[in-house]
Every structure is written in structure tokens, then in C-alpha cells.
Amino acid sequence: MLELRRVSKRFVGVVATDDVSLEVRSGEVHALIGPNGAGKTTLISQISGSLPSDRGEIRFDGHDITRARPYERVKLGLARSYQVTSIFKRFTVLDNLALAVQARSGSSFSFWRPVAAEGSLFDEARSVAGEIGLSQKLSSIAATLAHGEQRALEVGLALATRPKLVLLDEPLAGMGPEEAQRMIALIDRVRSRVTVLLVEHDMDAVFRLANRISVLVNGRVIASGAPEAIKADEQVRKAYLGDEVAA
Amino acid sequence: MKRSIAVFIVLLGFPLAMSAIDNLFYVSFASRVIIYAIAATSLNLVLGYGGMISFGHAAFVGAGAYAASICIAEGVASAWLGWPAAIAASALAAWLIGAVSLRTRGVYFIMITLAFAQMAFYLVNSMKAYGGDEGLPLPQRAELGLGLDLGNEVVFYYVVLFFLALSLYGLHRVMQSRFGRVVIAIRENEARAEAIGLPVYRYQLACFVIAGAVAGLAGALLASHGKYVNPNVLHWVQSGTLMIMVILGGVGQLWGGAIGAFVLLGLEHVISDYPLPWLAAVAPNYPQHANLGVGLVMLAVVLFAPHGIAGLLSRRRGA
Ligand SMILES: Nc1ncnc2c1ncn2[C@@H]1O[C@H](COP(=O)(O)OP(=O)(O)OP(=O)(O)O)[C@@H](O)[C@H]1O
Ligand SMILES: [Mg+2]
Numbered sequence: 001m002l003e004l005r006r007v008s009k010r011f012v013g014v015v016a017t018d019d020v021s022l023e024v025r026s027g028e029v030h031a032l033i034g035p036n037g038a039g040k041t042t043l044i045s046q047i048s049g050s051l052p053s054d055r056g057e058i059r060f061d062g063h064d065i066t067r068a069r070p071y072e073r074v075k076l077g078l079a080r081s082y083q084v085t086s087i088f089k090r091f092t093v094l095d096n097l098a099l100a101v102q103a104r105s106g107s108s109f110s111f112w113r114p115v116a117a118e119g120s121l122f123d124e125a126r127s128v129a130g131e132i133g134l135s136q137k138l139s140s141i142a143a144t145l146a147h148g149e150q151r152a153l154e155v156g157l158a159l160a161t162r163p164k165l166v167l168l169d170e171p172l173a174g175m176g177p178e179e180a181q182r183m184i185a186l187i188d189r190v191r192s193r194v195t196v197l198l199v200e201h202d203m204d205a206v207f208r209l210a211n212r213i214s215v216l217v218n219g220r221v222i223a224s225g226a227p228e229a230i231k232a233d234e235q236v237r238k239a240y241l242g243d244e245v246a247a
Numbered sequence: 248m249k250r251s252i253a254v255f256i257v258l259l260g261f262p263l264a265m266s267a268i269d270n271l272f273y274v275s276f277a278s279r280v281i282i283y284a285i286a287a288t289s290l291n292l293v294l295g296y297g298g299m300i301s302f303g304h305a306a307f308v309g310a311g312a313y314a315a316s317i318c319i320a321e322g323v324a325s326a327w328l329g330w331p332a333a334i335a336a337s338a339l340a341a342w343l344i345g346a347v348s349l350r351t352r353g354v355y356f357i358m359i360t361l362a363f364a365q366m367a368f369y370l371v372n373s374m375k376a377y378g379g380d381e382g383l384p385l386p387q388r389a390e391l392g393l394g395l396d397l398g399n400e401v402v403f404y405y406v407v408l409f410f411l412a413l414s415l416y417g418l419h420r421v422m423q424s425r426f427g428r429v430v431i432a433i434r435e436n437e438a439r440a441e442a443i444g445l446p447v448y449r450y451q452l453a454c455f456v457i458a459g460a461v462a463g464l465a466g467a468l469l470a471s472h473g474k475y476v477n478p479n480v481l482h483w484v485q486s487g488t489l490m491i492m493v494i495l496g497g498v499g500q501l502w503g504g505a506i507g508a509f510v511l512l513g514l515e516h517v518i519s520d521y522p523l524p525w526l527a528a529v530a531p532n533y534p535q536h537a538n539l540g541v542g543l544v545m546l547a548v549v550l551f552a553p554h555g556i557a558g559l560l561s562r563r564r565g566a
Contacts, residue, residue: 048442074444086439088432099432103444108425109453115428161443 337463
């Protein structure tokens, strides 16, 4: 479904991703793990198109998207969520989601007809809100939501575009244990219809959800494979998993 | 909505009251304020709703003013030709300038829109056939037909008032539409807008062109109003004045541009035409420094009313 071939990105003085090759197969939850600063977010941004790659090739669903604009990638069915929450803070929950539905459902070069008259837009937005557990918060301004709720909306915005593949950048970031369980359950529910590339530091979540895992260290993929193989991998233990899995 | 209608009822009655006391000067002055209100409203679409800090809006007012004036100077006085020509010229200018400028962000966007507008300013300065730096006097105002004589101050007032109503209603409608939601979403969070599949650049450009077109209409009306056009309509000070109007009146508020135009032009007029004897005793030349007064009001608004005067008014209603 998604294939990276020798993709690199260099910032002034830092090689953030270095010759990364990676394949995400249709239907799987593929976890991308690695220490802080490994280049995970950079890689997500290269895949979503918000950062142009210096080198390499990215193919998605039969298309070469290496040079495609971010919105073009979304149209092909590739959506992302952000590690640092990026929602429409002054919009209500419902308007946030309706906007994402609107972006998917045809052109927005419609200047006269009120959006409010488009019932189907809001019906679909409500159903996404239900899925992410925000049905009771539809008319709350996004900025006033609790952190966990904002994180849910963050993921909801990506899901509302009805992606084939969703890139989730640390969806559990900053969540309490209860909220984290809800997010894990959400990802578990949507995996039947959406392929997931999951960046996550929470190893409990990773090993519960992932079909396969790739490990990024210093911008390079040092291992990629089934969870058991990754757990057993000597190099991975040394570079990253070490303490967390041993404990 | 109720308030908007009330304001328009007052505005509809204004020339009647002025005619009754035989004071057509104020009808003409009000027309000028309304034309600026249209121009400032169009800038508010870009600046307030779209979050694009364009410092070159006068270029579009100027494109419209010159296109309409050239039509009249060449003997095509019909407003039905001249005004669409003005709208087309300013929309084209906005499309060209926007297509380049919108590839930049932040301070670069401000500077590049300013630079384009100054280029347009020098361009019209060099159009010797149409008056060059001395400007172009017009033999008459545009002709509307329909038995309406635009040479009549009261008729002219009602025509520009009609266009202000149309602009405000249009702005109100557009902001409820799919397009309007997208424009606001881009202002709020551009990266996320693109990341949910919205081609940000295209929507911003469309917004820029629509605003430019409306500014062009205001320019055409302005030229007819004064029966004269000169390069100063494109000067960067004009762009700045329109920005001040929007900021005073209320950035991203429906009535922001209109209120700003009314307050700014009203203030200028009062300061320069109604000398205060006590102030003149201290500072005899103060009417020549009307800008200082405007600056102080501006400072007060920015400090105490972040949503401009329109924001103050609507907050009081809420309370
Ligand atoms: N815009 C940028 N400009 C310069 N350097 C950057 C930029 N973004 C990231 N970097 C650097 O690139 C490297 C990779 O950062 P990245 O955010 O991709 O890591 P990460 O794996 O997502 O880390 P974390 O687990 O902390 O989220 C880091 O050294 C970081 O400082
Ligand atoms: Mg990261």
C-alpha cells in the first residue's frame, strides 16, 4: 500500500532521515518506533507531503507521490494526525469534523449555499464524533476540550477524510491511562477498514496493536519485522527497547 | 441582522433629511464614505476573514478606477460597460499579483503585495495618454440609464448604498458557504487545512481575486464620484488607510470595514473642518495634523478593542 525507497531528509546540520526504505502492507497496523529525535515525525511529514524529501521515492496505492502536494495525497486516501495537536481551535467539534468531511466530499468552490443546509456533511461528522467518543461535545469549542479529547479530535480529523492509510504520530502523547485505553480501542476498531502507520512510544500499545514493527534510530531503519522478532532483536534492544521491554 | 436592517433604514433616510435642509455636501460626502466602506469591506475579506495581510489593496481600487475612467475618457460612458470592465481589470490584477504573492508568507507577503502595488502606482504615473502624474479629469460621471442620473448627488448616493448593501450581504452569505468555511479554516490553521485535503493556495487565490474585484468596483465608483482619477488612488498610503479602516472597524467582523471607513473619514473631516478654539489656542496648526488624532484613536482601539469598534458594539449587545 505504501512503499518508501531510500528516502532521506536533511536539516541544517542534522540528517533526520537517512536512506529509509519501508513497506506498509494493506490492512496492517505497522508501528514505527525509535528513540526521541530518531526522525519519526520527519518521516511522517515526508510521507504526508508537508516536508519535501531530499532523495528517494514514495509510492502509495499505485501512485508515485514523491512530489505530490499534501492535499493531493489526502485525495488519494493518505491522511495524518500530528504529534503536537493541530486542530481548528476556535471551531466547534462538529465544525472541525464537518470541515474534514467537506474537504473530502467534492469541491468547496461553492460560494452561496450555506454549509448549514448540507445535512449529510454534519450527519457524517456526527458519526465520526461518535466513533472518537465526542458525541457529547459536538458544540464545544475545540480549544476548551480536555487534552485527551483534543487528541481524540486530532485523530478524528484524519479519520473524517476516510483515508485508506492513516499516519498516526504518537496518538497517545500526554494521555492518562484511561484515555490511552480508549485511544487504543479506537485504533483497534478502525483497523478493519483503515491501514495504520503508528508512531508510538507506548510499548504496551505498540505490542497490542502492531502486526509489524519498524525501528528507526538516527534516521535509519535498523530492523523491521514481526513484533516477536523485534522484541528478540539484539540490536533493537541495545538501541532502544532495552530497559522498557526488560522491565 | 435586525441591526443591519436598522442601519440601512437610517442610511436610506439620510439624503432625504439632508435634502430637506438643503445640504447636498453631506450627501456627496456620505457617498464617498460608502465607497470607502465597500473598498474596506473587500479588504476585510482578505485581511480579516482570510488572514492574508495584503498591503497592496489600493492597487485593485486603482485598477478599477483607471479602467472605468479610461472607458469614460474614451467616450464609453455607460456604467454597464465601464463597471464590468473595472471589475475585470481589478480581478485580473488581483489574480496576477495574488498568484505570485501567495507563494510567500508572513512579512514577505506583506512586502511583496506592497511592492506590486507600488509598481502599479508607477505604471499609471507613466501613462501620459491618461494624464500621467497629473491625473485624468472626467467630463462626466458614468451613465446608468434606467432614468437614473448619476450626476444627481442623491441618485448617486442610493446607487453606492445599493452596492454597499450587496457587498455586505454577499460577504455574509459567502462566509456561511463551503468556500467561506474553508477561507476561515485556512486562517485558523493553514497546515491542518492542507492536511485534511484542502488546496490552500487555490482557495486563497480565489479569495484574493474576489476581494480585488469588489475593490475594483469601489474604484470605479470613486472615479465617477470625483469625476477625476489620479495615481494617488494607488499610492501605498491608500493601502495603509484601508488597512487602518479594517483594523479600526473590526478585523473579520461583517461591519468592520464599513464602520472603519465611517469613523476614519468622519474623524478626518471633523478634525480639519471643525476647529476647536481651545485646542487651536494651544496648537494653532493642529488641523493639519489630523493623522495624529487618527493615530491616537487607532492606538486606543488596538489596545482596548481587539475586535475593533464592531467587536465593541456586538459585545455590548451580548451583555
Ligand atoms: N524543522 C526542523 N528543522 C531542523 N531540525 C529539525 C526539524 N525538525 C526536526 N529536526 C531535527 O531532526 C531530528 C529528528 O526529529 P524528529 O522530530 O523527526 O524526531 P522524532 O523521532 O519524531 O522524535 P520524538 O520521539 O521526540 O517525537 C531531530 O534531531 C530534530 O532536532
Ligand atoms: Mg516526533
